[in-house]
Amino acid sequence: MAETLAIYRRILGAQVRSFASYRASFAIDLMTNGLVPLTDVAAVAAVFHVTRTLGGFTAFEVLLMFAVSSTGFALADLAVGQIERIRQYVRQGLLDAVLVRPLSVFGQLITVDFQIRRLARVVVSLGIYAFALSHVDITWSPGRLVLVGLAPVSAAVFFAAVFTASATVAFWWIDSGEFANGFTYGGRDFTAYPVNVYSGLFRWLFAYSLGFAFVAYYPALALLGHPDPIGLPGWAVWTSPAVALVAVAVAAGVWRLGVRQYRSTGS
Amino acid sequence: MSALVIDARGLRREFTVSRRVGRLRWRRDTVAAVDGVDLRVERGELLGYLGPNGAGKSTTLKMLTGVLVPSGGFVEVCGLVPVNHRVRLSRRIGVVFGQRSQLWWDLPLRESFELARHIWRVPPADHAARLARFVRDLDLSFLDTPVRQLSLGQRMRAELTVALLHGPEVLFLDEPTIGLDVVSKQAVRAFLTELRDRGDTTVVLTTHDLADIERLCRRIVVIDHGRVVHDGTLTELHERYGSRRRVVVQLDEPLLAQLALPGVTRESASPDGRLVTFSLDGSATTAGELVATLAASVPLRDISVAEPEIEDVIARLYASGPATPPQPRPPSA
Numbered sequence: 001m002a003e004t005l006a007i008y009r010r011i012l013g014a015q016v017r018s019f020a021s022y023r024a025s026f027a028i029d030l031m032t033n034g035l036v037p038l039t040d041v042a043a044v045a046a047v048f049h050v051t052r053t054l055g056g057f058t059a060f061e062v063l064l065m066f067a068v069s070s071t072g073f074a075l076a077d078l079a080v081g082q083i084e085r086i087r088q089y090v091r092q093g094l095l096d097a098v099l100v101r102p103l104s105v106f107g108q109l110i111t112v113d114f115q116i117r118r119l120a121r122v123v124v125s126l127g128i129y130a131f132a133l134s135h136v137d138i139t140w141s142p143g144r145l146v147l148v149g150l151a152p153v154s155a156a157v158f159f160a161a162v163f164t165a166s167a168t169v170a171f172w173w174i175d176s177g178e179f180a181n182g183f184t185y186g187g188r189d190f191t192a193y194p195v196n197v198y199s200g201l202f203r204w205l206f207a208y209s210l211g212f213a214f215v216a217y218y219p220a221l222a223l224l225g226h227p228d229p230i231g232l233p234g235w236a237v238w239t240s241p242a243v244a245l246v247a248v249a250v251a252a253g254v255w256r257l258g259v260r261q262y263r264s265t266g267s
Numbered sequence: 268m269s270a271l272v273i274d275a276r277g278l279r280r281e282f283t284v285s286r287r288v289g290r291l292r293w294r295r296d297t298v299a300a301v302d303g304v305d306l307r308v309e310r311g312e313l314l315g316y317l318g319p320n321g322a323g324k325s326t327t328l329k330m331l332t333g334v335l336v337p338s339g340g341f342v343e344v345c346g347l348v349p350v351n352h353r354v355r356l357s358r359r360i361g362v363v364f365g366q367r368s369q370l371w372w373d374l375p376l377r378e379s380f381e382l383a384r385h386i387w388r389v390p391p392a393d394h395a396a397r398l399a400r401f402v403r404d405l406d407l408s409f410l411d412t413p414v415r416q417l418s419l420g421q422r423m424r425a426e427l428t429v430a431l432l433h434g435p436e437v438l439f440l441d442e443p444t445i446g447l448d449v450v451s452k453q454a455v456r457a458f459l460t461e462l463r464d465r466g467d468t469t470v471v472l473t474t475h476d477l478a479d480i481e482r483l484c485r486r487i488v489v490i491d492h493g494r495v496v497h498d499g500t501l502t503e504l505h506e507r508y509g510s511r512r513r514v515v516v517q518l519d520e521p522l523l524a525q526l527a528l529p530g531v532t533r534e535s536a537s538p539d540g541r542l543v544t545f546s547l548d549g550s551a552t553t554a555g556e557l558v559a560t561l562a563a564s565v566p567l568r569d570i571s572v573a574e575p576e577i578e579d580v581i582a583r584l585y586a587s588g589p590a591t592p593p594q595p596r597p598p599s600a
Contacts, residue, residue: 096364097362097367097369099332099353099357100357101386263334264336
């Protein structure tokens with residue numbers, strides 16, 4: 001196990017050196033990636049230009065939700081976002097070369113295509129998180145201290161599951177890129193705002209059936225000590241890590257089915 | 268322990284293809300890409316696996332390497348069932364899949380070899396010894412060049428190296444000389460010849476390059492439409508498919524008479540009828556008899572005899588394979 005991890009670390013190192021070999025474009029990539037979360041903040045700011053509260057939440061409270069979601073998304077994108085390249089692997093039959101190496105397919109794909117430039121988004125998102133935390137009222141308790149660290153991590157785990165499950169669709173449907181983006185980027189944008197601003201079927205589907213309400217909205221409620229306007233019981237706001245683990249189990253199942261599908265039909 | 272390295276019996280792989288038959292109607296057809304292939308390869312053999320495009324060569328290779336699950340039949344490579352033991356098998360086989368590189372594009376070649384050492388967990392001493400041998404035999408004088416700057420020939424030599432660094436028992440090569448220049452082709456062939464003569468690595472090679480077959484393969488298996496149509500030596504192939512020697516004669520006068528010799532066909536003649544090519548089928552008539560008969564009727568100026576060409580044999584083999592069933596006419600709308 002330790003030996004296997006050491007191999008992946010070497011692959012990661014090789015990948016980082018590959019990018020660093022294009023120095024100028026590497027620097028520009030880092031900068032533009034760092035700007036992405038800031039442009040998203042601008043979208044939140046624009047909303048609060050026309051209203052003082054959104055679904056009963058102040059601008060900084062919404063910014064907190066945004067920051068949990070953005071940090072989680074950036075972490076997941078850094079760790080497994082490259083899984084979306086599975087489409088190229090399937091289309092060009094590159095997965096064959098992956099299958100003849102003595103390592104897991106998933107482990108290889110996320111290390112071989114690792115993109116260090118995405119680290120910039122994590123750093124900037126963490127900055128926004130710290131800023132938001134310092135501008136809201138939180139009655140600190142041991143539970144909330146744990147949650148403040150756990151919330152972006154569990155959001156990241158949840159998004160990693162979404163990335164994996166939606167990219168896996170490419171095993172059955174090669175041109176599933178836009179479909180997959182609907183869940184990943186769509187999910188990120190959905191989770192940046194309080195869930196009670198959405199209504200009806202849309203809320204039911206995204207927030208609860210797919211679980212996106214548990215990415216940033218409920219952790220933020222738990223941190224703020226804010227009762228759920230939608231009416232879930234008080235303990236439910238703490239369940240995000242469990243929901244993230246369920247999502248991982250589902251994604252792992254879908255992934256296994258996908259690889260099995262590839263190996264029984266070819267590219 | 269048996270010396271059988273590859274043992275496939277009745278190996279099958281079917282694919283389902285959807286075909287549009289109406290505006291909204293699709294019909295699903297099952298096509299057998301590999302249709303009952305028997306293949307036994309012993310340790311140290313170098314096997315040429317040939318067939319026209321779409322014959323099922325790559326599909327077979329994918330099943331032997333554990334990439335693709337067979338639809339039926341039995342297969343073991345190095346005593347392992349490939350799909351069930353993908354990771355274990357991958358330590359014991361080497362694979363070069365034409366365009367699917369195992370090299371790190373942006374890094375100096377040396378680093379790809381170093382990574383391969385870790386991925387396949389090769390002891391440092393074994394790695395160093397093998398690498399030194401390949402650097403010498405394949406003339407890898409470009410270890411510090413990023414892979415993206417290598418020529419195709421250099422890259423293929425590097426792919427061969429990376430596939431062999433973990434000392435595999437079987438090496439699978441999918442068209443290793445495709446697109447290479449003459450010098451690189453020769454380098455690759457010389458290397459494979461040496462590998463074959465050492466006798467400790469079994470090699471399965473698919474190729475369209477007939478020179479590869481003539482120089483390298485003592486045994487060739489030809490498949491067409493997913494079935495083995497020939498399994499034997501090149502000489503046997505020539506005998507079985509009636510390789511034709513050609514006799515080209517230059518005459519002083521046009522040849523008018525028909526020759527009634529068994530197994531002799533007049534293949535072509537120049538417009539003035541003075542340059543005629545005959546082909547000889549089998550041993551019914553020798554080239555000597557043909558020339559003697561000709562000389563008796565017209566004055567001969569020049570004679571040349573061309574040995575059978577493998578292109579010919581293969582072309583005839585492909586043409587004589589199981590005929591494609593006639594396509595049903597689509598129902599008129």
